[in-house]
Amino acid sequence: MSTTQQQDNSTDRTLKAKHRALWASGDYPAVAAELIPALGPELVTAAGIRPGQLVLDVAAGSGNAAIPAAAVGATVTASDLTPELFDAGRRIAADRRVELEWVEAxxxxxxFADNGFDVVMSCLGAMFAPHxxxxxxxxxxxxxxxxxxxMINWTPQGFIGQLFATMKPYAAPLPPGAQPAPLWGTEDHVRELFxxxxxxxxxxxxxxxIDQSPSPIEFREYWKRNYGPTxxxxxxxxxxxxxVANLDRDFLAFLETWxxxxxxxxxxxxxxxxxxxxxKPA
Known part of the structure; x- marks a missing residue:
């Protein structure tokens, strides 16, 4: 292996370690359960998941889509770069009396092998992989x-996409080659990728x-406590x-405006x- 390849591999490992730590911080299982619980079942319906199918949920988090897929009778593998999220997922699955496999990935x-799954899905997960x-x-x-x-992906123009736009001036620059997650919410980009x-x-x-918070300022603090990117x-x-004070100001103004x-x-x-x-073509 060349020195350049070794450097690239080291850089990629560092980037992935940061991503894992980011999503392990806060309480993403709470965000998924409290703010967007309907999206997982919706993706399962849109994908036409049926009993007996082999289903892979990529960047599954705590199983917002994987657990509903298992509930309809599919054989489900939930994969994620951040296995710290699996404990919450296992508890939710146990409460709902469904079984699935959890794999760090x-x-x-x-x-996973080529051509191994009937359905491959991702609910607000794979979009955050940098490449x-x-x-x-x-x-x-x-x-x-x-x-x-x-897939379900946030759009750049929507509330979450604009939340990221609000934070961008204060965020660390993206590493070389990495792309912003909300691009996955644009039709042309997805069309080009596939x-x-x-x-x-x-x-x-x-x-x-999303209407769980009593005030914009309390909602700002919710994001600061629970959401890894924030x-x-x-x-x-x-x-x-x-x-920090400027970010607090801009974040609150954004929430008040929206x-x-x-x-x-x-x-x-x-x-x-x-x-x-x-x-996928037959």
Missing amino acids: DAEALP HQATADELVRVCRPGGTIA GDNVVDLTFRRQTIR IAVYAFNQDRPEQ DQSTDPGRTSYDAEYLLVTAT
Whole structure:
């Protein structure tokens, strides 16, 4: 192996370690359960998952989609770069009396054989892997010919995409070659990534309403406590109090602007996402 290859491998391992730590921070299982519980079952329905199918959930987190897939009778493997999320997933699965396999795995280099699954899906997970083409190629590779690929991804224009845009001026720069996650929420980008490797590629833009927090300022603090990417941005600025204050100000202004509720003591946000389905050619 050349020195350059060794350096590239070392850089990639460092990047993946940071990603794992990011999603292990805070409480993503709470975010998934409290803010977006309906998206997992919706993806299962959109993918047409049936009893007996072999299903892989890529970047499954705590199983927001994997557990509903198992509940309909599929044989499910939930994979994620951050196995710290699996404990919560196992508890949820046990409460719902379903069984599935949990496997630590990098979405850009999945440890599964070619053509091994009837359905390969990802609910707001694979979109956060830094190298989009590698991720798309892996989703296709492990899907069987004639099988289904299905994803839910936040759009750049929607609430979560704009949350990331608000944090971007305060965030660490992306490493060379890495791409911003919300690009997965644009039809042209997804079309380019999958290319001729899929057929019947369909897109549907939809929204989910998030209305669990009583005020914008309390909702800001919720993100700061629970959501890994937000925690990482604040950690990046922890030695710069003025930047933290500016981020707090901009974050609150963003939440106030996007709040659609007119009722005192309530907030309401419509978060847009892109539902993607495709078929691997037989």
